[in-house]
Amino acid sequence: xxxxxxxxxxxxxxxxxxxxxxxxxPTVARTAVVQAAQRxxxxxxxxxxxxxxxxxxxxxxxxxxxxxAQAEIIAANAEDVEREQANGMSxxxxxxxxxxxxxxxxxxGALRDLAALPDPVGEVVRxxxxxxxxxxxxxRVPMGVVGMIYEARPNVTVDAxxxxxxxxxxxxxxxxxxxxxxxxxIVRVLSHALTGVGLPGDAIQSIDAYGREGARELxxxxxxxxxxVPRGGASLIQTVVTESTVxxxxxxxxxxxxxxxxxxxxxxAIAILLNSKTQRVGVCNALETLLVHEAIAAEFLPGALSALxxxxxxxHGDEATATHIGEGVEFEPxxxxxxxxxxxxxxxxxxxxxxxDTAIEHIRTWTSGHTEAICTADVTSVQRFTAxxxxxxxxxxxxxxFTDGGQLGLGAEIGISTQKLHARGPMGLAELxxxxxxxxxxxxxxx
Amino acid sequence: xxxxxxxxxxxxxxxxxxxxxxxxxPTVARTAVVQAAQRxxxxxxxxxxxxxxxxxxxxxxxxxxxxxAQAEIIAANAEDVEREQANGMSxxxxxxxxxxxxxxxxxxGALRDLAALPDPVGEVVRxxxxxxxxxxxxxRVPMGVVGMIYEARPNVTVDAxxxxxxxxxxxxxxxxxxxxxxxxxIVRVLSHALTGVGLPGDAIQSIDAYGREGARELxxxxxxxxxxVPRGGASLIQTVVTESTVxxxxxxxxxxxxxxxxxxxxxxAIAILLNSKTQRVGVCNALETLLVHEAIAAEFLPGALSALxxxxxxxHGDEATATHIGEGVEFEPxxxxxxxxxxxxxxxxxxxxxxxDTAIEHIRTWTSGHTEAICTADVTSVQRFTAxxxxxxxxxxxxxxFTDGGQLGLGAEIGISTQKLHARGPMGLAELxxxxxxxxxxxxxxx
Numbered sequence: 001x002x003x004x005x006x007x008x009x010x011x012x013x014x015x016x017x018x019x020x021x022x023x024x025x026p027t028v029a030r031t032a033v034v035q036a037a038q039r040x041x042x043x044x045x046x047x048x049x050x051x052x053x054x055x056x057x058x059x060x061x062x063x064x065x066x067x068x069a070q071a072e073i074i075a076a077n078a079e080d081v082e083r084e085q086a087n088g089m090s091x092x093x094x095x096x097x098x099x100x101x102x103x104x105x106x107x108x109g110a111l112r113d114l115a116a117l118p119d120p121v122g123e124v125v126r127x128x129x130x131x132x133x134x135x136x137x138x139x140r141v142p143m144g145v146v147g148m149i150y151e152a153r154p155n156v157t158v159d160a161x162x163x164x165x166x167x168x169x170x171x172x173x174x175x176x177x178x179x180x181x182x183x184x185x186i187v188r189v190l191s192h193a194l195t196g197v198g199l200p201g202d203a204i205q206s207i208d209a210y211g212r213e214g215a216r217e218l219x220x221x222x223x224x225x226x227x228x229v230p231r232g233g234a235s236l237i238q239t240v241v242t243e244s245t246v247x248x249x250x251x252x253x254x255x256x257x258x259x260x261x262x263x264x265x266x267x268x269a270i271a272i273l274l275n276s277k278t279q280r281v282g283v284c285n286a287l288e289t290l291l292v293h294e295a296i297a298a299e300f301l302p303g304a305l306s307a308l309x310x311x312x313x314x315x316h317g318d319e320a321t322a323t324h325i326g327e328g329v330e331f332e333p334x335x336x337x338x339x340x341x342x343x344x345x346x347x348x349x350x351x352x353x354x355x356x357d358t359a360i361e362h363i364r365t366w367t368s369g370h371t372e373a374i375c376t377a378d379v380t381s382v383q384r385f386t387a388x389x390x391x392x393x394x395x396x397x398x399x400x401x402f403t404d405g406g407q408l409g410l411g412a413e414i415g416i417s418t419q420k421l422h423a424r425g426p427m428g429l430a431e432l433x434x435x436x437x438x439x440x441x442x443x444x445x446x447x
Numbered sequence: 448x449x450x451x452x453x454x455x456x457x458x459x460x461x462x463x464x465x466x467x468x469x470x471x472x473p474t475v476a477r478t479a480v481v482q483a484a485q486r487x488x489x490x491x492x493x494x495x496x497x498x499x500x501x502x503x504x505x506x507x508x509x510x511x512x513x514x515x516a517q518a519e520i521i522a523a524n525a526e527d528v529e530r531e532q533a534n535g536m537s538x539x540x541x542x543x544x545x546x547x548x549x550x551x552x553x554x555x556g557a558l559r560d561l562a563a564l565p566d567p568v569g570e571v572v573r574x575x576x577x578x579x580x581x582x583x584x585x586x587r588v589p590m591g592v593v594g595m596i597y598e599a600r601p602n603v604t605v606d607a608x609x610x611x612x613x614x615x616x617x618x619x620x621x622x623x624x625x626x627x628x629x630x631x632x633i634v635r636v637l638s639h640a641l642t643g644v645g646l647p648g649d650a651i652q653s654i655d656a657y658g659r660e661g662a663r664e665l666x667x668x669x670x671x672x673x674x675x676v677p678r679g680g681a682s683l684i685q686t687v688v689t690e691s692t693v694x695x696x697x698x699x700x701x702x703x704x705x706x707x708x709x710x711x712x713x714x715x716a717i718a719i720l721l722n723s724k725t726q727r728v729g730v731c732n733a734l735e736t737l738l739v740h741e742a743i744a745a746e747f748l749p750g751a752l753s754a755l756x757x758x759x760x761x762x763h764g765d766e767a768t769a770t771h772i773g774e775g776v777e778f779e780p781x782x783x784x785x786x787x788x789x790x791x792x793x794x795x796x797x798x799x800x801x802x803x804d805t806a807i808e809h810i811r812t813w814t815s816g817h818t819e820a821i822c823t824a825d826v827t828s829v830q831r832f833t834a835x836x837x838x839x840x841x842x843x844x845x846x847x848x849f850t851d852g853g854q855l856g857l858g859a860e861i862g863i864s865t866q867k868l869h870a871r872g873p874m875g876l877a878e879l880x881x882x883x884x885x886x887x888x889x890x891x892x893x894x
């Protein structure tokens with residue numbers, strides 16, 4: 001997805017409603033997105049006041065409505081699939097786009113699962129009575145209006161709507177145009193179902209009809225949209241991060257590393273390596289680079305590389321790695337590009353390093369700040385690896401694949417943040433909230 | 448401060464180091480700011496590993512160094528003051544710019560106070576042992592490199608440096624050009640003092656020498672600078688918020704409201720009103736609009752308006768308010784502009800409203816989301832006022848002036864956030880940190 005920066009810029013310093021001076025007449029997309037956001041803001045007030053009981057009931061009703069409308073959804077989705085196949089979409093992307101009865105049931109099930117999770121809204125994050133008798137509570141409240149910009153995956157439409165609803169937020173969705181028909185039907189079904197339980201239908205809206213211009217306007221709707229969460233590939237995220245004036249939570253890119261230290265348990269290290277690399281390859285917490293301490297290379301690498309090869313993994317390695325490549329393992333020499341790449345495929349960069357310092361320096365140089373793992377038996381190595389690296393998650397003797405909201409006990413996950421502001425690592429429902437300070441006195445004044 | 452958007456935009460999608468294609472040769476300012484940020488990033492690693500003992504010792508050494516250099520600082524400051532007076536700077540701004548022996552002692556004292564506060568770094572925010580035996584901890588770590596863009600107030604230079612140091616961050620400072628000479632000497636003194644305790648001098652740097660272009664480059668140094676905190680007037684903050692690709696914490700604008708409900712304790716309400724409006728007028732938590740329930744207007748307003756008048760407050764009121772204006776109170780009819788204005792002066796907008804709903808609707812329409820207060824004896828009013836408004840702080844029977852890190856027990860304060868992402872309301876040291884997930888296993892893999 002590419003958004004022209006020229007068009008996006010001339011007005012960045014105007015509020016969406018600005019009409020002063022020589023400003024041009026608002027475009028159809030601007031007017032539509034601003035109006036959608038204004039309606040969402042009103043809807044958000046109702047959601048913010050909704051009890052957990054109402055929201056959970058709504059989630060179950062939404063799930064039922066999706067299943068009831070599955071014929072219509074599948075028909076709309078078939079149009080999207082057919083058109084995109086004719087346009088030459090890759091089989092992998094078509095697979096992510098396609099819906100069937102089983103998938104709709106699974107998506108509906110995820111909504112029902114959300115109903116079982118605790119409500120983050122109302123949680124008292126901290127509280128105390130001050131020396132002067134004022135009582136102070138910092139309480140979780142919904143963000144308000146959440147914007148989502150994502151790719152052609154209709155399941156994300158439902159996921160995002162459900163997470164927003166559970167956390168008391170209205171949501172404005174902008175999905176990939178390749179899923180436009182599917183999303184149109186899904187959003188209509190969800191929005192209509194909301195009204196059935198007395199919640200505003202405007203709490204779930206799509207702006208797909210306004211195309212890229214609509215997406216640009218969403219990025220500029222500062223003051224109307226409280227947070228924007230891009231979900232998708234690196235270029236989509238980069239565009240949103242650099243062009244948005246609405247605060248953004250950056251998700252995603254994971255150039256994850258595993259360092260096998262001298263003296264590591266070889267069997268456990270191989271198990272962690274294989275799990276990290278091959279359990280699922282197209283995800284951000286999959287392993288992309290293996291670093292091996294030279295003192296364990298001769299003991300560890302032959303078996304490790306054979307196991308990787310047997311799993312179909314191609315090795316991009318340095319010279320020291322090359323000497324341990326056995327029969328039938330695909331190998332090519334690694335370049336700096338390999339250290340920098342998030343393959344998201346059955347490829348792995350491998351380097352033998354002389355010591356922990358070099359491993360840490362390599363990771364600092366090339367990481368995207370997502371997840372780094374170490375296999376070691378040495379407490380000093382654990383201490384240094386966890387203290388000196390600066391990534392969202394550090395795994396000690398565990399697979400990189402554990403960086404996941406479900407795995408870490410957060411329940412649902414809206415994404416994995418690789419930024420430092422607001423949320424870092426797996427984001428659950430709490431990360432879709434903010435807080436309010438509520439201070440109660442009895443005529444207290446400041447002296 | 449105004450930054451031309453054209454120049455700021457052409458390159459927003461390039462990394463600061465980008466050299467590809469037809470990109471122009473980097474300017475002096477870009478090169479200098481990027482290099483400063485790279486040095487800061489290296490320095491940040493040393494700070495992140497520094498113990499509380501080292502950081503607190505450093506804070507005390509910095510305080511001593513400032514006092515020891517007071518003659519040089521005051522001489523440099525006198526140059527700034529003289530030049531700006533010749534340029535016609537207002538007396539209020541000159542006062543904020545001016546340093547003397549007493550003020551330097553106070554600034555140094557604030558550094559010593561920081562040393563007494565707990566260290567946020569290393570705090571375990573949450574932790575548990577998962578069913579599979581993995582131990583999980585979410586631990587506070589420094590942000591890394593913090594950028595500050597602020598106005599001509601040399602005390603902010605020291606404040607920001609001290610807060611960054613205590614929270615384990617390197618800081619890059621861009622102060623108002625009117626304080627350039629003062630800041631130059633202060634930053635040199637602080638940076639040199641750091642090296643005296645074995646910490647890197649690059650942890651405190653100024654880019655004032657590169658002017659507005661330097662500020663623009665700082666806003667664009669995504670990936671090198673982790674967070675940018677603008678501190679100053681509305682236009683400065685607006686520029687940073689809309690033009691920065693580095694994540695920003697928005698601080699500041701406070702269009703604060705007080706609603707006096709029917710049945711409120713009149714004496715307490717008048718005390719809270721006067722304290723909120725007049726205890727200090729130029730600050731973001733000062734009161735700007737008073738809303739009065741019509742059922743209490745006749746009982747409350749005459750005394751309240753007289754007291755305000757006696758304190759020198761000018762009233763901008765609606766027609767109902769006008770009927771209660773007594774002898775010697777300055778009055779003019781309010782317009783919508785009054786509802787929207789953060790006066791930061793001895794002016795107050797006053798409106799009589801028929802009910803709580805109208806008060807809430809007025810606040811929703813005009814607030815900047817900083818602080819709203821209610822004086823009431825009614826539990827339903829408390830419930831609705833706290834639940835239906837969406838501001839960083841809500842005061843119940845207490846002055847708006849309590850929205851302050853020191854007052855609410857946070858110790859130091861770097862500003863008051865009016866955004867919802869990352870921090871909301873008073874920000875203490877913890878808000879200058881992020882977290883890392885540390886997961887420890889024993890060969891754990893995901894199934």
